Amino acid sequence: MNIVFSLDQIQEVAEQIIASNPKKIILFNGEMGVGKTTLIKQLCKSLGVQDATSSPTFSLVNEYYTSNNQIVYHFDFYRLNKETEALDMGVDDYLYSGNWCFIEWSEKIASLIPEEHSTVTIDLLADGKRNLELV
Numbered sequence: 118m119n120i121v122f123s124l125d126q127i128q129e130v131a132e133q134i135i136a137s138n139p140k141k142i143i144l145f146n147g148e149m150g151v152g153k154t155t156l157i158k159q160l161c162k163s164l165g166v167q168d169a170t171s172s173p174t175f176s177l178v179n180e181y182y183t184s185n186n187q188i189v190y191h192f193d194f195y196r197l198n199k200e201t202e203a204l205d206m207g208v209d210d211y212l213y214s215g216n217w218c219f220i221e222w223s224e225k226i227a228s229l230i231p232e233e234h235s236t237v238t239i240d241l242l243a244d245g246k247r248n249l250e251l252v
Contacts, residue, residue: 118251121242124152131159134251139235142212144223147239152247154193156239157219161189164217172221177206188216194225203229 118137122130145153158170165183173179173193181189190211197203203226212218212231223230240248 118249120249120251121246122249123246124155127152127156127159128163130249131156131163134160134237135163137251139251140233141216142218142231142234143220144230144234144236145219145221145239146223146236148241151239151241153221153237153239156237156249157191157221160219161191164189177203178211188214190214190216190218192218192220192223194220194222197222197225200226200229 118133120130120133145157147153154172161170161181164187165185166181166189167184168181170181170191171179173191174195177192177194177197179191181191183189192208192211194203208226208229212229220226220230236250236252238250238252242248
């Protein structure tokens with residue numbers, strides 16, 4: 118799936134992603150500031166998370182519950198120095214839980230990512246819009 122969008126269309130983009138039935142582990146790739154966290158916040162809302170969501174930059178993972186009691190994990194591995202730090206926090210338990218796992222900076226734990234995952238890549242275009250590719 119390929120979508121060109123502006124940030125005011127983020128709700129529709131999140132709904133399209135969910136409707137496309139992606140794997141529950143989704144990697145989010147893109148430069149800093151391109152909108153990965155903003156999209157993840159909207160995905161959480163579209164899945165029924167009612168609590169406030171934020172980037173887990175310092176905690177590495179935030180856990181949210183949807184209105185129908187599904188769990189959504191949001192990871193931000195930007196500050197990770199070694200994959201062993203992710204193992205120490207029990208990342209395998211999260212990744213193989215069967216719950217939604219939204220992962221920013223997944224390249225920091227590349228060898229730990231399960232084969233069954235989807236990838237969202239976001240690029241900033243010259244006109245300020247974003248190009249999103251979901252595979």
